[in-house]
Amino acid sequence: xxxxxxxxxxxxxxxxxxxxxxxxxxxxxxxxxxxxxxxxxxxxxxxxxxxxxxxxxxxxxxxxxxxxxxxxxxxxxxxxxxxxxxxxxxxxxxxxxxxxxxxxxxxxxxxxxxxxxxxxxxxxxxxxxxxxxxxxxxxxxxxxxxxxxxxxxxxxxxxxxxxxxxxxxxxxxxxxxxxxxxxxxxxxxxxxxxxxxxxxxxxxxxxxxxxxxxxxxxxxxxxxxxxxxxxxxxxxxxxxxxxxxxxxxxxxxxxxxxxxxxxxxxxxxxxxxxxxxxxxxxxxxxxxxxxxxxxxxxxxxxxxxxxxxxxxxxxxxxxxxxxxxxxxxxxxxxxxxxxxxxxxxxxxxxxxxxxxxxxxxxxxxxxxxxxxxxxxxxxxxx
Amino acid sequence: xxxxxxxxxxxxxxxxxxxxxxxxxxxxxxxxxxxxxxxxxxxxxxxxxxxxxxxxxxxxxxxxxxxxxxxxxxxxxxxxxxxxxxxxxxxxxxxxxxxxxxxxxxxxxxxxxxxxxxxxxxxxxxxxxxxxxxxxxxxxxxxxxxxxxxxxxxxxxxxxxxxxxxxxxxxxxxxxxxxxxxxxxxxxxxxxxxxxxxxxxxxxxxxxxxxxxxxxxxxxxxxxxxxxxxxxxxxxxxxxxxxxxxxxxxxxxxxxxxxxxxxxxxxxxxxxxxxxx
Ligand code: SF4
Ligand code: SF4
Ligand code: SF4
Numbered sequence: 235x236x237x238x239x240x241x242x243x244x245x246x247x248x249x250x251x252x253x254x255x256x257x258x259x260x261x262x263x264x265x266x267x268x269x270x271x272x273x274x275x276x277x278x279x280x281x282x283x284x285x286x287x288x289x290x291x292x293x294x295x296x297x298x299x300x301x302x303x304x305x306x307x308x309x310x311x312x313x314x315x316x317x318x319x320x321x322x323x324x325x326x327x328x329x330x331x332x333x334x335x336x337x338x339x340x341x342x343x344x345x346x347x348x349x350x351x352x353x354x355x356x357x358x359x360x361x362x363x364x365x366x367x368x369x370x371x372x373x374x375x376x377x378x379x380x381x382x383x384x385x386x387x388x389x390x391x392x393x394x395x396x397x398x399x400x401x402x403x404x405x406x407x408x409x410x411x412x413x414x415x416x417x418x419x420x421x422x423x424x425x426x427x428x429x430x431x432x433x434x435x436x437x438x439x440x441x442x443x444x445x446x447x448x449x450x451x452x453x454x455x456x457x458x459x460x461x462x463x464x465x466x467x468x469x470x471x472x473x474x475x476x477x478x479x480x481x482x483x484x485x486x487x488x489x490x491x492x493x494x495x496x497x498x499x500x501x502x503x504x505x506x507x508x509x510x511x512x513x514x515x516x517x518x519x520x521x522x523x524x525x526x527x528x529x530x531x532x533x534x535x536x537x538x539x540x541x542x543x544x545x546x547x548x549x550x551x552x553x554x555x556x557x558x559x560x561x562x563x564x565x566x567x568x569x570x571x572x573x574x575x576x577x578x579x580x581x582x583x584x585x586x587x588x589x590x591x592x593x594x595x596x597x598x599x600x601x602x603x604x605x606x607x608x609x610x611x612x613x614x615x616x
Numbered sequence: 617x618x619x620x621x622x623x624x625x626x627x628x629x630x631x632x633x634x635x636x637x638x639x640x641x642x643x644x645x646x647x648x649x650x651x652x653x654x655x656x657x658x659x660x661x662x663x664x665x666x667x668x669x670x671x672x673x674x675x676x677x678x679x680x681x682x683x684x685x686x687x688x689x690x691x692x693x694x695x696x697x698x699x700x701x702x703x704x705x706x707x708x709x710x711x712x713x714x715x716x717x718x719x720x721x722x723x724x725x726x727x728x729x730x731x732x733x734x735x736x737x738x739x740x741x742x743x744x745x746x747x748x749x750x751x752x753x754x755x756x757x758x759x760x761x762x763x764x765x766x767x768x769x770x771x772x773x774x775x776x777x778x779x780x781x782x783x784x785x786x787x788x789x790x791x792x793x794x795x796x797x798x799x800x801x802x803x804x805x806x807x808x809x810x811x812x813x814x815x816x817x818x819x820x821x822x823x824x825x826x827x828x829x830x831x832x833x834x835x836x837x838x839x840x841x842x843x844x845x846x847x848x849x850x851x852x853x854x855x856x857x858x859x860x861x862x863x864x865x866x867x868x869x870x871x872x873x874x875x876x877x878x879x880x881x882x883x884x885x886x887x888x889x890x891x892x893x
Contacts, residue, residue: 271754273746280667280743283734311865313872344729344744344754351728355709359847362708362732364854402869410861414854425706425736425846428835437845440853 253594260587263580264341272344275580284562286577291338291585293419293558295331296369297447298551301458302328302376303412304451308478310405317478319471320455322383322605326596327458329376334592335369341584361421368415375408383603416447423561431512431565433505436496439561442489449485450554452478453527453547460544466600476537482550486528490520515560523553624718624766625788626775627795628692630825630832631805633782635660635674635690639774643672643694646762646773666693668745668757672774679827689825691833692783695720695741695759696812697820698841705843706736711756718788718820719761727756738816738835738842761820788820795824817841 267275278285305324308314340346352366378397385394397404420443427435436442456475463470497503506513527549536542563575599605643649652670654663661676672694679689701720704712711726712733722742733742733756741758748754762772770776775785784791792813799806811829812819815837825832 268750271745271747271749271752274749276746279746280665280734281740283731283744307865311869311872313876344731344756345727345750346729347750348726348728351709351726355711355726357705357708357710359705359843359850360708360732361846361850362706362730364850366708406862406865406869409865410858413861414857417857418854421846421849422732424849425702425843427842427845428738428837429735437849440849 249597250594253590253597256590257587257594260584260590263583263587266580267341267584272342275578275584277575277578277581282567282575285575286563286581286585287338287342289559289562290555291342291588292335293562294555295335295338296415296419297443297450297554297558298454299328299331299335300412300416300447300451301454302331302379302451303408304448305455305478306379306405307409310402311409317474319607320459320474320478322607323458323462324455325376325379326383326599326605327454329373329380330592330595332369332373332376333595334588336373337591338584338588339369361418361425364414364418365422368411368418372408372411372415375404375411379404379408383599383605387603412447413444417441417444419443420561423566426566429566430561432500432502433497433512433516434561434565436500438492438496441492442557445485445489445492446554446557449482449489450550452482453550456543456547457551460540460547462596462600462606465597466606468606470540472538472540472543475540475543479531479537479543479546482546483528483532486524486531486550490524490528493520512560512565515556515564519553519556519560523549523556527553623716623787624761625697625786625791625820625822626761626772627784627786627791627822627824629782629784629795629798630690630692630823630827632780633674633690633692634780635676635688636779637674638777638779639692639783640670640672640674642773642777643759644670646765647671666741666743666758668743668755671695671757671759675833677831677833679831687827689827689832692821692823693739693833694821695761696739697759697761698816699819700817700841700843702736702738702816702841702843703733703742705841705847706732708732712742715763717766719763719766721760721763722756722758724755729754729756731756736843738837788822791822795822799824814839 263275272278276285301324305317305321308317309321340349343349352363352370357363378400382394382397385391385397417440420439420441423430423435423439424437452475455478459470459475462468494503497506506516527546530536530542530546530549536546644651649669649671652663652667656662657664659676661674663670663673666673672692675691675693677689677691678686681687697718697720699714701712701714704710704714704720706712707727708730709726709728711723711728712720713723714720729744731742731744734740734744742756743758744756745752745754762770762774765772771785775783784794786794792810795810799808799810805826806824807826807828809824809829811823811825811834812821815834817840823829823832823834830836
């Protein structure tokens with residue numbers, strides 16, 4: 235029924251050595267942190283309690299993992315059967331993304347040994363409570379959605395059947411949990427009306443985080459497909475990627491509307507012509523990373539060219555990263571404290587190590603598990 | 617969700633305060649807090665902010681007087697023991713809690729060290745032990761209103777030590793009456809406002825001051841608790857989205873599947889979507 239594409243590569247390539255080295259570097263930094271405390275390897279302090287790891291590893295990590303739920307919803311729920319060839323790599327990217335988020339949190343949390351407290355001690359008023367639960371549950375969903383690859387490789391028929399029977403409920407749960415989780419990361423900052431700059435603060439942050447996550451999902455699928463088609467020398471489903479990209483302009487347009495509508499509603503549009511750091515960031519995001527890819531993705535020529543697709547996808551991804559950093563770091567904090575936080579080199583080392591682990595894990599799965607399936611049962615083939 | 621019962625409170629009178637820092641030292645002594653290594657920041661104030669070893673700090677600011685001269689303004693910087701504390705609302709595991717008597721306390725055994733309380737607190741009060749590794753177990757630290765002294769029938773250490781009568785401990789309503797009386801008696805001494813009476817839903821610490829509170833270093837806050845929007849999202853929007861998505865997506869799936877079947881594309885195979893995971 236499915237034909238696996240054999241991937242033949244030498245077992246130890248220079249890339250593996252580099253990735254392994256970066257991972258070990260991050261691991262060493264993490265060990266120093268476990269022994270001597272967060273202050274030993276970070277520039278975090280009582281003025282800046284959250285830094286690079288929250289902004290990038292958690293906020294960007296989760297947002298960039300959204301390709302999994304977008305693709306799963308398209309294939310399983312919205313009748314987009316033809317997108318099936320994109321599904322497994324997208325699920326894997328999302329699954330690894332969430333595992334890496336957890337890995338980074340285990341370094342960032344003050345008491346990682348107590349992470350299970352989230353399960354037994356509840357405070358349902360806390361957005362962080364929702365964030366914790368969504369990470370746990372959605373990682374479980376992704377693990378189940380990913381498990382058929384393992385079962386297939388091991389030739390286990392019964393568990394594979396079970397997952398197949400559950401695939402629709404899993405897709406529904408995944409889309410629901412993702413929506414809650416993506417938005418709740420924005421809600422985290424709704425408790426900071428005083429600390430967050432007015433241009434960026436709004437009770438609509440959860441909606442904005444969700445919209446950008448939806449937009450970046452297809453962009454991540456484009457990025458991940460393009461890279462693996464080059465690295466693993468396999469064909470690119472350009473037609474599918476172009477089709478998938480069609481939704482992006484609509485989502486980005488909605489995002490722009492919400493952003494301006496919100497500022498207009500609270501009478502803060504004049505802040506946009508203050509020409510300070512925050513308004514500069516706003517315009518940079520809206521023009522360079524939202525409006526531009528919106529226009530590009532709506533052009534047929536762009537959607538039919540792999541180079542342009544990749545470029546436009548990178549813009550969307552860059553925009554999401556920019557907005558997450560703006561909300562969680564750059565526009566945050568009282569001017570009074572003049573908190574000038576710059577990540578410590580070892581903080582960076584942990585983040586790089588985590589990303590390296592993810593890339594290596596992706597390559598390993600691509601090598602040993604049936605990740606790429608050819609000629610999915612498209613509607614035409616029925 | 618938090619009890620709004622407020623019993624004990626403290627009045628800080630910035631006009632009476634001489635900036636002797638006796639309270640800051642008494643706090644350290646009673647709570648066995650070590651001295652901090654600091655550097656001169658060009659002021660009498662030391663260290664720069666509250667920390668895990670300094671739960672109460674007197675901040676010194678030079679403020680311009682109406683006649684053009686300069687005067688010192690002293691701000692008590694410590695936990696305000698809010699009536700509706702943002703830190704309590706934010707803590708995912710309920711490690712922070714509001715007691716019926718008033719103090720906001722930290723249950724260290726629960727804390728996972730996410731540090732969200734540090735962001736959530738509008739007064740930037742909770743602090744973290746950045747120099748403690750996994751084996752020492754870093755903790756969140758802040759003023760606990762000397763709850764051990766209170767339960768032994770004593771006043772907080774800072775109040776007992778204050779030589780200038782700038783700190784007063786008692787029932788919140790009575791202290792508000794005292795503060796109002798002082799402002800009324802000497803309107804030339806005070807700004808006509810009791811900070812903490814309404815700010816952020818009200819606090820157990822009440823301040824009166826000779827200079828505007830923002831010059832004293834207090835954040836400008838409305839009377840609604842700052843966590844109101846976040847709690848609305850958690851209590852109303854989240855359950856609605858949860859149910860709406862589950863029902864909506866199931867319905868959508870059913871409609872899409874029906875339509876595909878009607879179009880006859882799947883030749884009676886209703887399990888087409890289940891073929892591959
Ligand atoms: S001042 Fe901050 S730490 Fe103290 S009770 Fe209020 S919110 Fe909590
Ligand atoms: S750091 Fe501890 S006390 Fe503060 S919010 Fe997190 S779990 Fe609660
Ligand atoms: S002990 Fe009293 S007078 Fe001295 S700094 Fe503290 S509040 Fe002010």
